[in-house]
Amino acid sequence: MRYAMAIDTRKCVGCSDCVVACQIENKVPEGFCRDWVVEATSGTYPKLELEIRSERCNQCGNAPCVRCCPTGSSFYADGGIVLVDPDKCIGCGACIASCPYDARYVHPEGFVDKCTFCIQRVRKGQRPACVEVCPTNCMYFGDLDDPNSEVSIKLKERKHKTLIPEAGTDPHLYFLI
Amino acid sequence: MRNSRRNFIKISSLGIGGAAVAGTAVHWASGKIINEAIPKSFQFKQTPTYCEVCFWKCAGWVTTDENGEIWKVEGHKADPHCNGRLCPRGTGGVGMYYDEDRLKTPLIRRIKNGKQVYEPASWEEAFTYIANKLNLIKEKYGPESVALFTHGSGGKFLGHFLKAYGSNNITAPSFAQCRGPREVAFLSTFGELVLSPERTDIRDTKCLVLIGSHLGENMHNGQVQEMSQAIDNGAAIITVDPRFSTAASKSKHWLPIKPATDLALLLAWIHVIISEGWYDEEYVEKYCFGFEELKAHVQQYSPEWAYGITTIEPQTIRETAKEMANAAPAVIIHPGRHVTWYGDDTQRLRAVAILNAILGSWGRRGGFYNPEKIALPEFPHPPFPKPRKTWKDAFPEQYNMAYEVLSTGVCEASIPSAERDSAIKGWIVNGTNLVHTLPYQQQTLEAIQNLELLVVIDTMPMEITGYADVVLPECTYLERYDAIRNSPHREPYLALRMPATQPKYNSKPDWWIAKKLAEKMGLGAYFGWKNIEEMLDWQLKKVGSSLKEMQKLGVKKLKREFDDLYFIRGQEIEFNTNTGKIELFSTELQAEGFDPLPKYTLHPEPEEEFYRLNYGRAPMHTFSRTSNNPNLHALMPENYLWVNPKVARLWKLKNGQEVWLKNQAGKVSYFPIKIRITERIRWDSVYMVHGFGHKEQRLSRANGKGASDTQLITNVMMDPIMGGTGMRGNFVTFLTEKPEKEEETL
Numbered sequence: 001m002r003y004a005m006a007i008d009t010r011k012c013v014g015c016s017d018c019v020v021a022c023q024i025e026n027k028v029p030e031g032f033c034r035d036w037v038v039e040a041t042s043g044t045y046p047k048l049e050l051e052i053r054s055e056r057c058n059q060c061g062n063a064p065c066v067r068c069c070p071t072g073s074s075f076y077a078d079g080g081i082v083l084v085d086p087d088k089c090i091g092c093g094a095c096i097a098s099c100p101y102d103a104r105y106v107h108p109e110g111f112v113d114k115c116t117f118c119i120q121r122v123r124k125g126q127r128p129a130c131v132e133v134c135p136t137n138c139m140y141f142g143d144l145d146d147p148n149s150e151v152s153i154k155l156k157e158r159k160h161k162t163l164i165p166e167a168g169t170d171p172h173l174y175f176l177i
Numbered sequence: 178m179r180n181s182r183r184n185f186i187k188i189s190s191l192g193i194g195g196a197a198v199a200g201t202a203v204h205w206a207s208g209k210i211i212n213e214a215i216p217k218s219f220q221f222k223q224t225p226t227y228c229e230v231c232f233w234k235c236a237g238w239v240t241t242d243e244n245g246e247i248w249k250v251e252g253h254k255a256d257p258h259c260n261g262r263l264c265p266r267g268t269g270g271v272g273m274y275y276d277e278d279r280l281k282t283p284l285i286r287r288i289k290n291g292k293q294v295y296e297p298a299s300w301e302e303a304f305t306y307i308a309n310k311l312n313l314i315k316e317k318y319g320p321e322s323v324a325l326f327t328h329g330s331g332g333k334f335l336g337h338f339l340k341a342y343g344s345n346n347i348t349a350p351s352f353a354q355c356r357g358p359r360e361v362a363f364l365s366t367f368g369e370l371v372l373s374p375e376r377t378d379i380r381d382t383k384c385l386v387l388i389g390s391h392l393g394e395n396m397h398n399g400q401v402q403e404m405s406q407a408i409d410n411g412a413a414i415i416t417v418d419p420r421f422s423t424a425a426s427k428s429k430h431w432l433p434i435k436p437a438t439d440l441a442l443l444l445a446w447i448h449v450i451i452s453e454g455w456y457d458e459e460y461v462e463k464y465c466f467g468f469e470e471l472k473a474h475v476q477q478y479s480p481e482w483a484y485g486i487t488t489i490e491p492q493t494i495r496e497t498a499k500e501m502a503n504a505a506p507a508v509i510i511h512p513g514r515h516v517t518w519y520g521d522d523t524q525r526l527r528a529v530a531i532l533n534a535i536l537g538s539w540g541r542r543g544g545f546y547n548p549e550k551i552a553l554p555e556f557p558h559p560p561f562p563k564p565r566k567t568w569k570d571a572f573p574e575q576y577n578m579a580y581e582v583l584s585t586g587v588c589e590a591s592i593p594s595a596e597r598d599s600a601i602k603g604w605i606v607n608g609t610n611l612v613h614t615l616p617y618q619q620q621t622l623e624a625i626q627n628l629e630l631l632v633v634i635d636t637m638p639m640e641i642t643g644y645a646d647v648v649l650p651e652c653t654y655l656e657r658y659d660a661i662r663n664s665p666h667r668e669p670y671l672a673l674r675m676p677a678t679q680p681k682y683n684s685k686p687d688w689w690i691a692k693k694l695a696e697k698m699g700l701g702a703y704f705g706w707k708n709i710e711e712m713l714d715w716q717l718k719k720v721g722s723s724l725k726e727m728q729k730l731g732v733k734k735l736k737r738e739f740d741d742l743y744f745i746r747g748q749e750i751e752f753n754t755n756t757g758k759i760e761l762f763s764t765e766l767q768a769e770g771f772d773p774l775p776k777y778t779l780h781p782e783p784e785e786e787f788y789r790l791n792y793g794r795a796p797m798h799t800f801s802r803t804s805n806n807p808n809l810h811a812l813m814p815e816n817y818l819w820v821n822p823k824v825a826r827l828w829k830l831k832n833g834q835e836v837w838l839k840n841q842a843g844k845v846s847y848f849p850i851k852i853r854i855t856e857r858i859r860w861d862s863v864y865m866v867h868g869f870g871h872k873e874q875r876l877s878r879a880n881g882k883g884a885s886d887t888q889l890i891t892n893v894m895m896d897p898i899m900g901g902t903g904m905r906g907n908f909v910t911f912l913t914e915k916p917e918k919e920e921e922t923l
């Protein structure tokens with residue numbers, strides 16, 4: 001089992017519903033977020049292009065944060081989801097410095113937090129909160145090992161990319177382009 | 178002096194009752210959910226609601242935890258307004274409930290030590306005060322001198338109260354300040370309204386044309402969802418906008434038009450489609466009136482002519498016209514929603530209606546469908562007294578085609594003047610921050626100074642509450658029952674809103690406020706039900722459901738009575754117009770003395786060093802209503818001013834730099850706004866999101882963040898046909914130094 005997410009940049013309108021839904025579902029403390037929206041404009045008026053991306057932890061297969069965690073609090077859970085054990089984490093921030101995607105933050109209660117692919121929902125057979133709420137229905141989630149999962153199908157059908165592939169992190173957040 | 182009669186009182190030091198609760202309550206160690214820290218015994222309760230953060234009214238479920246505290250709101254899967262997915266505002270709607278700045282108790286304006294202050298009052302005291310004033314106004318001027326401004330579900334009950342009292346002056350700014358022109362234009366063309374939710378069949382369209390309509394930033398949920406489906410289906414989107422909007426970035430064709438020239442483009446499109454013979458001949462022949470007149474009229478409007486005006490190449494105009502014709506009849510030239518721009522808006526929307534008509538998209542799959550809603554009978558009540566006059570008497574011969582009450586008209590009719598009957602003496606304002614909603618802020622304030630009674634009913638201390646004689650704290654939609662949502666759609670649907678929890682503080686639902694006030698004034702017979710449950714159950718049983726059933730279902734789909742979602746080919750249809758046809762040539766406009774066919778009119782352009790002020794929406798905010806919502810404020814705390822890099826170079830502006838804006842009349846923005854340098858805006862205009870720049874200090878988050886476009890909209894171009902207030906003819910320049918503070922009344 002290998003969980004992954006694919007997001008269709010052609011449909012995403014950058015509304016940030018994924019951000020607020022995540023904050024509420026996961027009780028992310030005020031002033032922090034586990035996912036965020038990037039708007040990348042290129043060209044000059046009127047020859048312009050805009051790519052909107054909902055970004056979060058890439059649930060890397062080769063995660064620098066797991067490698068560098070001195071206490072072993074960052075670990076791979078089921079389906080390759082990278083988690084932090086808040087009870088073990090000492091909040092030293094080594095992982096924050098090592099993450100090329102800037103996906104982690106220090107929770108006011110002293111541990112490091114980030115996107116969990118909503119593992120508590122996924123284990124119950126639900127989709128992550130951001131995927132479930134997205135009004136443009138542009139996010140797909142599932143098991144890459146299952147060729148019939150939404151995410152496998154979309155990645156077969158469409159051209160896609162990952163972020164900072166040169167970092168060699170083996171990211172599992174795909175953007176359909 | 179009159180001006181001192183109603184000083185603006187800041188609702189400060191009045192935060193009595195109920196300790197402030199932090200933005201989001203922490204029910205279990207936050208962030209630790211991964212460890213399954215949620216006790217197994219957790220009983221999540223779900224209650225149905227429909228969203229009140231905007232007028233789209235998506236149905237959803239509210240989840241409360243074991244303490245009865247609200248956790249989240251999620252979309253209802255069976256509801257066609259949202260298909261199980263709320264927009265960010267709906268998701269963040271919980272913030273309305275948790276906002277610690279909420280109004281907490283009734284307030285009455287009193288003079289204390291020569292100073293005007295608000296005193297907390299009981300509901301009984303507040304009702305007594307209001308009832309006395311209303312009785313006095315009725316005696317002195319007649320009940321028709323009271324008006325209700327409302328934007329929201331609770332307005333139904335307050336409107337019922339007002340009619341029982343004897344007035345029909347019930348108005349929503351959404352007509353004259355927003356969608357009025359499109360409704361009047363479509364009514365005069367097709368004999369029917371566009372309605373809300375719009376009857377656009379975006380889901381099945383092959384070509385969607387957006388003119389200044391920024392779906393996606395404008396988060397009208399169902400429409401945005403359908404646009405996304407249309408993208409999946411490979412529909413061609415054509416976006417006309419001087420700004421590279423989100424929708425423009427998703428479009429096959431983006432037409433970066435020169436602002437204020439859209440009508441020229443529309444006329445050129447009609448010209449091409451007729452002269453190339455790309456129109457739907459059979460449809461036009463069978464259903465339309467005035468084609469020959471139209472054909473002769475648009476002869477003059479060639480793409481080459483339009484090029485000089487719009488800066489859109491003739492080749493592009495032809496290509497996009499062809500794109501529409503190829504898709505026809507599955508094509509939508511979208512009527513837009515906020516369309517009060519330049520004062521000739523009804524005529525521009527007439528051109529939109531005509532273009533749809535000649536392409537045969539009205540009544541066709543992928544064009545405009547015929548929505549249906551059911552008739553929900555009213556709980557029996559005595560007949561309403563017949564008002565002897567209305568606001569309209571203040572404007573004889575004017576705005577005859579305004580089929581709804583004009584907010585700005587009521588406002589004007591509240592100011593004593595030699596030339597008109599100043600009819601209005603009392604306002605009840607519910608859920609609309611008129612100070613930010615109506616253009617002509619000075620006029621609004623003057624009208625307020627002349628009132629004998631101003632009652633404001635709101636959940637938040639919006640600016641308008643500071644001018645009230647009585648402020649009544651309404652509870653949020655999550656804490657109340659409301660009228661059944663019964664809106665037109667492909668199929669009729671009903672939705673129930675019920676309280677997920679008790680009202681916080683001393684706040685109350687509108688139905689209760691209206692009923693109690695009516696009882697106080699001896700009008701109780703108009704609210705003959707014991708409580709709202711009884712009334713809703715009575716209504717629902719009349720249409721084959723019940724309150725019990727709706728509490729379980731939340732949303733119920735009913736059967737269409739008529740099988741006429743689309744026209745059937747060759748079908749005989751009688752349209753609700755003078756000629757019984759789709760009027761390309763409008764006999765109604767002609768009879769009213771207006772152009773029966775839309776003509777291009779030139780609009781003023783900015784002087785040197787000035788830029789057209791364009792404004793719009795952000796997906797996470799609904800006007801100024803959400804700017805203090807903790808969840809939504811976090812997503813977008815302030816607005817930025819979009820500036821083209823060329824302009825920024827000229828003015829040596831930097832990203833994030835604060836500037837003040839001065840408009841053509843010398844009006845200076847009260848707050849500065851930060852610069853966002855972006856290629857996505859034309860060099861002749863600037864852009865900001867509407868709803869920011871709050872002066873009210875009790876809006877602790879929103880206060881002082883960003884600038885208010887409304888404040889700078891002092892030039893309003895009135896649509897002579899229906900009284901719409903065109904607001905896009907204002908020009909601003911930059912002040913990089915903090916200006917001297919001018920005397921402020923607001």
Ligand code: SF4
Pocket residue numbers: 007011012013014015016017018019037054133134135136137138139
């Ligand atoms: S909710 Fe969907 S459309 Fe909105 S920003 Fe997130 S991914 Fe994009």
Ligand code: SF4
Pocket residue numbers: 021022023025026034035056114115116117118128129130131
């Ligand atoms: S998967 Fe869950 S935790 Fe991750 S961004 Fe989405 S909602 Fe947040």
Ligand code: SF4
Pocket residue numbers: 228229230231232233234235259263264265266267268396397398399799
């Ligand atoms: S569109 Fe958004 S704000 Fe409007 S009713 Fe739906 S969920 Fe609520």
